[in-house]
Amino acid sequence: MKLPRLVSLLGYAGLIPFFAGPLWLSLSPATVPHWLDHAWLVWVGMIAAFMAGTFWGFALPAAEGPAGTMGLLFSMALMLAAWTAMTLARPAALTGLILVFLLLLLADFWRERTLGAVEGYFGLRTALTVGACLAIAWRLAL
Structure with missing residues (x-):
């Protein structure tokens, strides 16, 4: 299966809010506005949890086997990590979310080799992860 162009477009569009907040600041x-930083942090956390959910979707077809079960457990751990990062105070929350995005990429690396690959997906995930981490680091530096 080849990655549809719409997936790439929506992925990169999802980075717009990542960069809009730090750019405005x-x-x-x-x-x-007083609400911008909170709304930006919620967006970042929501995308981290969403990406953990996509990992669940990739693992679900193989859930009967040990690799699929491991994928489901990874997904749950990553969702909990995203939630935990969101409960932390400001600099720790941002650092935690960078860590979550890097762990998501590492989990996708494992998934590509264990559960099967979708042509172009890992490259897209890598680019989006770099973008997300750069935007979070930018906000952390402000």
Whole structure:
């Protein structure tokens, strides 16, 4: 199966809010609404949990076997990690979310080799993870 173009477009579109918050805070901090930083953090956490859920979807067809069971457990652990990061205070939450995105990429590396590959998916995930981590690091630096 080849990755549909729409998946790539939606993936990259999902990075827009990742960069919009830090960009606004950098270019015009006096005009930033009070709710922006909270909304931005919720977006980042929601995407981390969503990506853990996609991992569940990849593992589900193989759930009867040991690799599928391991994939389901990885998915649950990653969702809990995203939730835990969201409960932390500001710098720790951002650092935790970077760690979650890196763990998601590592889990996808395992999934590609164990549960099967979708042409182009891991490359897309790598690019999106780098983008997400750069945006979070940018916000962390502000």
